[in-house]
Amino acid sequence: MKTIKKLTVDLGERSYPILIGEDLLQSPNVFSPYIHGKQILVVTNETIAPLYLQSVVDSLLAYQVDVVVLPDGEEYKTIETLGAIFDQLLLKSHNRTTTLIALGGGVVGDMTGFAAACYQRGVNFIQVPTTLLSQVDSSVGGKTAVNHPKGKNMIGAFYQPQCVIADTSTLNTLDDRQLRAGLAEVIKYGLIADAEFFFWLEDNVDDLLKRNSAALAYAIECSCQNKAKIVSQDEREGGIRAILNLGHTFGHAIETAQSYKDWLHGEAIAAGMIMAAELSCAMGWISSEDVDRTRELFLRCDLPVTPPAIMTHQKFVELMAVDKKVMDGSLRLVLLKAIGHAEVTANFDHEKLSDILRFYD
Amino acid sequence: MKTIKKLTVDLGERSYPILIGEDLLQSPNVFSPYIHGKQILVVTNETIAPLYLQSVVDSLLAYQVDVVVLPDGEEYKTIETLGAIFDQLLLKSHNRTTTLIALGGGVVGDMTGFAAACYQRGVNFIQVPTTLLSQVDSSVGGKTAVNHPKGKNMIGAFYQPQCVIADTSTLNTLDDRQLRAGLAEVIKYGLIADAEFFFWLEDNVDDLLKRNSAALAYAIECSCQNKAKIVSQDEREGGIRAILNLGHTFGHAIETAQSYKDWLHGEAIAAGMIMAAELSCAMGWISSEDVDRTRELFLRCDLPVTPPAIMTHQKFVELMAVDKKVMDGSLRLVLLKAIGHAEVTANFDHEKLSDILRFYD
Numbered sequence: 249m250k251t252i253k254k255l256t257v258d259l260g261e262r263s264y265p266i267l268i269g270e271d272l273l274q275s276p277n278v279f280s281p282y283i284h285g286k287q288i289l290v291v292t293n294e295t296i297a298p299l300y301l302q303s304v305v306d307s308l309l310a311y312q313v314d315v316v317v318l319p320d321g322e323e324y325k326t327i328e329t330l331g332a333i334f335d336q337l338l339l340k341s342h343n344r345t346t347t348l349i350a351l352g353g354g355v356v357g358d359m360t361g362f363a364a365a366c367y368q369r370g371v372n373f374i375q376v377p378t379t380l381l382s383q384v385d386s387s388v389g390g391k392t393a394v395n396h397p398k399g400k401n402m403i404g405a406f407y408q409p410q411c412v413i414a415d416t417s418t419l420n421t422l423d424d425r426q427l428r429a430g431l432a433e434v435i436k437y438g439l440i441a442d443a444e445f446f447f448w449l450e451d452n453v454d455d456l457l458k459r460n461s462a463a464l465a466y467a468i469e470c471s472c473q474n475k476a477k478i479v480s481q482d483e484r485e486g487g488i489r490a491i492l493n494l495g496h497t498f499g500h501a502i503e504t505a506q507s508y509k510d511w512l513h514g515e516a517i518a519a520g521m522i523m524a525a526e527l528s529c530a531m532g533w534i535s536s537e538d539v540d541r542t543r544e545l546f547l548r549c550d551l552p553v554t555p556p557a558i559m560t561h562q563k564f565v566e567l568m569a570v571d572k573k574v575m576d577g578s579l580r581l582v583l584l585k586a587i588g589h590a591e592v593t594a595n596f597d598h599e600k601l602s603d604i605l606r607f608y609d
Numbered sequence: 610m611k612t613i614k615k616l617t618v619d620l621g622e623r624s625y626p627i628l629i630g631e632d633l634l635q636s637p638n639v640f641s642p643y644i645h646g647k648q649i650l651v652v653t654n655e656t657i658a659p660l661y662l663q664s665v666v667d668s669l670l671a672y673q674v675d676v677v678v679l680p681d682g683e684e685y686k687t688i689e690t691l692g693a694i695f696d697q698l699l700l701k702s703h704n705r706t707t708t709l710i711a712l713g714g715g716v717v718g719d720m721t722g723f724a725a726a727c728y729q730r731g732v733n734f735i736q737v738p739t740t741l742l743s744q745v746d747s748s749v750g751g752k753t754a755v756n757h758p759k760g761k762n763m764i765g766a767f768y769q770p771q772c773v774i775a776d777t778s779t780l781n782t783l784d785d786r787q788l789r790a791g792l793a794e795v796i797k798y799g800l801i802a803d804a805e806f807f808f809w810l811e812d813n814v815d816d817l818l819k820r821n822s823a824a825l826a827y828a829i830e831c832s833c834q835n836k837a838k839i840v841s842q843d844e845r846e847g848g849i850r851a852i853l854n855l856g857h858t859f860g861h862a863i864e865t866a867q868s869y870k871d872w873l874h875g876e877a878i879a880a881g882m883i884m885a886a887e888l889s890c891a892m893g894w895i896s897s898e899d900v901d902r903t904r905e906l907f908l909r910c911d912l913p914v915t916p917p918a919i920m921t922h923q924k925f926v927e928l929m930a931v932d933k934k935v936m937d938g939s940l941r942l943v944l945l946k947a948i949g950h951a952e953v954t955a956n957f958d959h960e961k962l963s964d965i966l967r968f969y970d
Contacts, residue, residue, distance in 0.1 A: 286937050327695075331688060338759040343935040366727075368933045369754065369765045370845075393730065398699040404730045405766065484731075572729045574704040576647050 258480040262408045272415035282410040285345030287312045291360040292351040293320040314340045322508040325355045325395045333363040347372045353379035354386035361392030365407035375409045378418040380430025384471035387412045389479040399570045400500040429514025431549045434467050437474040440491045443588025445470050491590040494582040495520030501567035518551035528584040530600040561605040619841040623769045627833050633776035643771040646706030648673045652721040653712040654681040675701045683869040686716045686756045694724040708733045714740035715747035722753030726768035736770045739779040741791025745832035748773045750840040760931045761861040767845050790875025792910045798835040801852045804949025806831050852951040855943040856882030862928035879912035889945040891961040922966040
């Protein structure tokens with residue numbers, strides 16, 4: 249039997265475990281402790297279905313199992329695609345005791361979670377993330393959503409899963425670009441809350457890129473631990489949880505401008521984190537050496553460190569106006585006080601922000 | 610100053626008041642205690658907008674006020690119409706501190722509440738019900754939803770408003786059919802939980818039909834008190850709250866079969882409540898005299914007491930299979946133990962249910 253790590257997201261009666269391990273999807277009964285009814289809908293996409301759907305379905309023989317296969321890509325994370333999930337649930341007469349299983353990356357997880365939050369005003373769901381990004385970030389913490397043409401993740405719910413099952417073996421089939429995009433969120437944890445982990449990443453990023461399984465397992469565990477700790481303190485983002493959005497205000501604007509079709513989420517927030525680091529430096533919060541070593545780590549992962557050409561100053565301003573961290577007209581940003589320490593603030597220098605946005609015009 | 614009645618829906622930190630009174634929408638500052646940001650979106654429909662929109666907007670001069678006017682009718686209570694609300698929110702850059710105001714009947718209230726539950730994962734909203742049905746039932750208790758072609762209220766959320774403002778003067782502009790449909794829900798409270806109120810209704814229904822304002826105010830207050838008490842005990846319908854659905858399993862099937870275009874909700878559940886009463890009688894729970902006096906009260910309101918011709922036995926069975934009270938394949942029904950006492954049960958006689966469904970074939 250291979251090692252299974254078990255972490256807990258501590259949210260009172262909504263607490264749940266994160267299981268991390270190799271070949272978890274091959275283990276018998278991995279799902280059954282978390283299923284309370286007789287019906288299951290597995291939601292996956294056309295890329296993942298040929299790889300893992302059969303083994304998931306085979307492990308659920310005791311249940312009524314139905315399946316929805318969605319198209320793959322962030323541009324399909326829409327209210328329209330959500331309709332396909334509801335259609336199948338109703339076509340197969342799923343009732344309030346059904347369980348949805350999200351088998352895929354962040355897009356599948358976000359949509360399945362939101363569908364579970366809304367179907368019959370709330371049914372259970374299980375996250376089975378199959379990408380690095382979803383294993384370290386989007387599957388944990390209960391943020392579910394779909395995108396709107398005018399803003400990323402604008403329509404959604406805080407809704408916690410019954411458990412997260414992160415089978416690290418699924419990363420073997422992940423393409424290189426997806427792996428690197430996931431590393432952007434991994435590095436984020438080092439930057440916002442865990443300097444020691446950031447230094448470990450500087451030392452071990454080459455092993456991660458070579459998919460050394462021990463290194464990946466450690467990076468996933470550290471990331472989930474950091475995320476679980478922050479989410480446990482602030483489930484609905486009243487305060488501290490917002491630091492998880494380092495680089496996301498800029499990154500979401502990039503994704504929206506590209507109609508969610510061009511860069512991956514991890515790529516957009518990598519460029520966004522560098523912009524946040526530059527503003528933090530312009531404010532005198534971190535040194536230019538800290539910005540450089542952050543940029544260097546992203547570059548080693550082949551991640552973008554500047555926004556794409558379409559992002560004019562004007563475009564950034566327009567799209568950042570609907571950021572979810574805006575309060576009564578004031579934009580709030582996540583900035584770095586140090587490597588390993590982020591803060592949310594509305595008290596940044598707006599001129600310096602403009603300088604940075606204009607720099608890329 | 611006219612009398613304002615204030616009831617409370619007691620839900621801990623999600624508690625909120627129900628204000629009931631004449632000309633409430635004319636009172637200055639009726640909204641301001643319940644608005645915490647600077648932005649407001651008023652959602653209404655094309656019937657209500659010419660009547661009350663201006664006075665609502667005029668009372669909100671201190672805020673950024675935007676408006677969405679939806680088409681009128683249950684057939685528009687869809688995920689597509691919801692999109693019009695999100696479009697406007699994003700077009701006008703509404704942020705997380707915005708407040709949505711639902712100005713209209715149950716359809717407007719259910720959709721606005723659900724939009725508020727989902728926009729940026731949850732913003733505040735206020736219910737301003739303008740029909741009898743929404744004042745006595747749908748605006749209170751936090752059930753929000755849209756319909757699906759295969760099932761009524763199948764996609765939604767439990768999400769409580771900041772307050773409910775029931776201006777009884779708005780009932781003066783309500784058409785007779787809508788008034789009668791509202792009385793179906795009023796009578797429901799007598800049947801499920803308040804025998805004394807049922808007897809009062811038998812004595813006073815003619816005054817209600819004549820829109821005697823004191824009688825209407827009393828009926829609204831009694832209904833809201835009963836509803837608030839039940840919702841306070843069981844916010845998310847784990848048990849007792851389901852009795853509020855007397856007649857709804859049959860009624861929702863009727864509405865779905867009619868594609869939400871023919872009967873009003875109150876009409877469909879009137880027929881449904883008689884079916885539930887007939888089954889209760891067939892089970893020996895209530896007397897045939899109780900069924901007769903219930904039928905008589907509905908008939909005095911010109912409400913239907915039999916399902917429409919399209920409702921075959923087969924159609925009922927198919928549409929009731931996705932009822933939200935189904936648990937692991939077993940249908941549960943709300944039946945009457947007495948006038949003033951309802952229970953939810955899966956232990957009803959399925960043969961007797963079939964007899965009743967077949968009777969109307």
